Amino acid sequence: MLKATEAARIVFMKTDRWLLVLLFAISLTGSVFAQAGRRAAPPPKTADKCLLKENINEDIAAQVAKFKLVSMPFSVTGLNDAERKMVYKLVEASQFLESIYWRQSDPKGLELYKRLLGCNQVMNQKIRRFLMINGSRFDLLENNKAFVGSDPFLPGHTIYPAGITREEIEAYVAKHPEKKAQIYSPYTVIRRQGAELVAVPYHIEYKPWLTGAAGALRQAAALSPDKAFANFLRLRADALLTDDYYKSDIAWLELENPKFDIIFAPYETYLDELLGIKTSYGAAVMIRNQAESAKLDTFMKYVPEIQDSLPLAPEDRPSMQGKSTPMEVMDTPFRAGDLRHGYQAVADNLPNDARIHQEKGSKKIFFKNFMDARVNYVVLPIGKLLMRDDQAAMASMDGYFTVVLMHEICHALGPAFARTSAGKVDIRESIGPTFSGLEEAKADIVGLLALNYLMEKGVLPKERAEEFYASHVAGIFRTVRFGVAEAHGRAEMMEFNYLAEQGAITRDAKTGKYAIDFTKMPPAIATLAKELLEIEATGDRNRAEQWFKKYDSMPAELKSALMSIKDVPVDVDPVSAFGEQIQ
Secondary structure (H helix, E strand, O other), X not given: OOOHHHHHHHHHHHHHHHHHHHHHHHHHHHHHHHHHHHHOOOOOOHHHHHOOOOOEOOOHHHHHOOEEEEEEOOOOOOOOHHHHHHHHHHHHHHHHHXXXXXXXHOHHHHHHXXXXXXXXXXXXXXXXXXXXHHOOOEEHXXXXXXXXXXXXXXXXXXXXXOOOOHHHHXXXXXXXXXXXXXXXXXXXXXXXXXXXXXXXXXXXXOHHHHHHHHHHHHHHHHHOOOHHHHHHHHHHHHHHOOOOOHHHHHHHHOOOOOOEEEEEEEOOOOOOOOOOOOOOEEEEEEEEOHHHHHOOHHHHOOHHHHHHHOOOOHHHOOOOOOOEOOEEEEEEEEEEEOOOOXXXXXXXXXXXXXXXXXXXXXEEEEEHHHHHHHHHHHHHHHHHHHEOHHHHOOOOHHHHHHHHHHHHHHHOOOOOOEEEOOEEEOHHHHHHHHHHHHHHHHHHHHHHHHHHHHHHHOOOOHHHHHHHHHHHHHHHHHHHHHOOXXXXXXXXXXXXXXXXXXXXXXXXXXXXXXXXXXXOHHHHHHHHHHHHHHHHHHOOHHHHHHHHHHHOOOOHHHHHHHHOOOOOOOEEEEEEOOOOOOO
């Protein structure tokens, strides 16, 4: 039997050994955590993440208030389970294009947008919403002024090297003509490599997101009950990974009255303010509105006649006989990329490939839910405030829709190529960055000219002329609020000034309201249409630039009038049931 002192010593020794083991374990754990800390820093605290370090350069609250939130719901009525799942897959695919668009437009803006997620401070939420409205940190309504941060606006965004000029690119191509096709391709990003310019194909530059988009399109195709639509989805998935959209565009135009449709490609060049040729990615998921679509049949058969009636030499207005002119009125629950940000389009005419226009035609799409929102919340209220009362009452939803319909039809009319001393040249390339505004103005004015033609033919009642003109002028007041940094805004600012110069639009000095001289509208439209068509047909860049330089500045009295209607939103800000997902 142990003595008490000996027993105590043994207990102490055992306890001491366990204490040493415990201390060693604690030391080891601390070392492991220290090593982990060196490998990956802990995530920032929410307070640090939400602390805005960038400069705020505008009254963000006031700018955001200019846009009206409008719900764009997704109705499952009439859809079976497979169709509902297909729509969700199309949305998933579109979200990949949204991710690419941000990387084309403003990666730092995307970084800030993501950083402010979960930051509930009022200012942070407003900045986040304004980032989504613009698709960047640059305010479209203020000629692309940075509303947050101090980075300068780059007209080439990230599609071109920062600081490069149009003259520098043109000089480089002149020395390296073998690289022209690559550098002027709509589907390449230009990078510097020492003294060289290198063209990187989109399908390589944006491969991770394009692979994801293609996979989602193929999954949607497997769910589609429409074999032709499924075939198109698979062809478009292939095109994303090759940048060759020709075959899938043909399949798209050959769809006959599809219940579902999508816009899904890098089509438009609005983002390229350097050369005006690089495309940005956009998407729209659409469900057919059959009743409204049926109303468009009347217009389709007159498209070849309208083309033949244009004031151009025959060689500059290729025949539209036998060409496809599908028209769709669609409800659009989800849009992404260049269709989501900035100017909210209510219609589209695609594809933009001149080869396809000549061989096949183009598709005209009308986004009914967006059209309804624009007219009800913006166009008609502005007309009532700025136009003479009797003429404001003439503007209507149907009148505005008809004007927009003819605008989209006339995007595909006129010359297909520019005739230059170097031969036939793509009009976009020949005109340069002014092209987007020129083309929007051409579609507007030639569209009104086409309406006059249809009224003279008895297809439309002549007594509706005043309704069409009043609806268009009300729309001008809506569009010029975007400023000349936006293509549609620049186009309609030019139109307003020209029509005012011709006496077709006047202002009453006493009331400050504008009036239309309906007798002067037709001849003013005819002469302006001829000018714009000839600029495109000749590809005369200088003529285009000088024309817009003369007419695209906002008169002081119009600026004052627009300041008086601050309570009318500039545009709608769509709220999708699918949310905003950016990877």
